Amino acid sequence: MPELPEVEVVCRGLIPHLVSRTIRSVQYSGLPLRHPFPVETAQAELTGKTVTSVSRRARYVLIQVESHILVCHLGMTGNLGIFDRNAAKRKHDHIFFELDNGIELRFHDPRRFGSIQLFCHTAAEQLEKTIFSSLGPEPFDSAFTAGYLQKLARGKKGAVKNFIMDNRVVTGIGNIYANETLFLAGIHPKKQVGTLTSPQWQRLHEAILTTLHWAISCGGSTISDFLNASGEGGYFQANFKIYGKEGKPCPLCGKTIEKMVIGGRSSFYCKTCQK
DNA sequence: CAAGTTACCTGACGGC
DNA sequence: TGCCGTCAGGTAACTT
Numbered sequence: 001m002p003e004l005p006e007v008e009v010v011c012r013g014l015i016p017h018l019v020s021r022t023i024r025s026v027q028y029s030g031l032p033l034r035h036p037f038p039v040e041t042a043q044a045e046l047t048g049k050t051v052t053s054v055s056r057r058a059r060y061v062l063i064q065v066e067s068h069i070l071v072c073h074l075g076m077t078g079n080l081g082i083f084d085r086n087a088a089k090r091k092h093d094h095i096f097f098e099l100d101n102g103i104e105l106r107f108h109d110p111r112r113f114g115s116i117q118l119f120c121h122t123a124a125e126q127l128e129k130t131i132f133s134s135l136g137p138e139p140f141d142s143a144f145t146a147g148y149l150q151k152l153a154r155g156k157k158g159a160v161k162n163f164i165m166d167n168r169v170v171t172g173i174g175n176i177y178a179n180e181t182l183f184l185a186g187i188h189p190k191k192q193v194g195t196l197t198s199p200q201w202q203r204l205h206e207a208i209l210t211t212l213h214w215a216i217s218c219g220g221s222t223i224s225d226f227l228n229a230s231g232e233g234g235y236f237q238a239n240f241k242i243y244g245k246e247g248k249p250c251p252l253c254g255k256t257i258e259k260m261v262i263g264g265r266s267s268f269y270c271k272t273c274q275k
Numbered sequence: 276c277a278a279g280t281t282a283c284c285t286g287a288c289g290g291c
Numbered sequence: 292t293g294c295c296g297t298c299a300g301g302t303a304a305c306t307t
Contacts, residue, residue: 002301059302075284075302077284077285077300109284224287
């Protein structure tokens with residue numbers, strides 16, 4: 001479900017509900033997630049503690065609770081939502097953080113590809129050395145430039161689409177936004193990444209920033225199940241130009257949009273507008 | 276080392 | 292009505 005815009009939207013939505021609130025209790029369904037959730041440690045370390053900040057790194061939501069930090073990943077279908085503590089528990093609700101004002105942060109994830117891990121904030125470097133160690137720059141970081149991409153791509157033979165979806169190259173671009181940015185930049189998704197020209201890297205870099213900012217401002221994309229922290233969908237999907245549009249006319253030239261599988265993922269493109 | 280494939284899981288959907 | 296195959300926004304451990 002969540003690429004960078006969706007995670008950013010969730011994160012911004014959580015801030016006013018969580019920051020400065022104290023955790024009263026922690027509960028866990030016990031069903032396995034992508035990584036084990038250390039429920040007993042969480043209960044011992046977080047109960048009675050106050051949330052100090054909520055932020056995002058790559059596709060992780062980081063909830064800092066005094067000396068500890070919850071590292072949340074939404075996987076494909078994960079959701080971090082704010083509920084009244086008396087609201088009925090739903091199937092696939094897995095982790096519950098009861099707060100001091102009667103509301104509850106709930107982690108809901110049907111496919112259980114997501115996870116919540118707990119780190120000691122005083123060992124923040126441990127976080128950098130483990131789960132963040134292989135992450136490339138954030139798209140909005142000044143280190144992320146067209147030149148950076150071109151240099152990193154030199155000599156590589158894979159498809160440009162796989163390259164920009166690689167978290168070691170740049171974080172947060174998944175299948176939807178890879179499709180959309182390549183269309184906006186006029187670049188074929190299967191083009192060998194080492195062969196892009198400087199102008200193409202400039203266009204692609206700009207397309208990535210434009211698309212991600214626009215999607216965030218639309219509250220993300222809701223295809224089937226993405227919801228923000230307040231349970232509302234996004235509407236960037238109304239602005240999709242290429243993703244999921246197989247058989248429809250290209251919005252630029254009118255030719256039929258095609259679909260192919262690249263790296264196991266559905267890829268949509270206009271063979272006239274993307275070279 | 277780079278690039279391609281598979282597994283992890285549930286649910287929705289189309290075809291029969 | 293239900294059974295089956297296919298597909299879905301991500302990631303990492305495999306294999307080639």
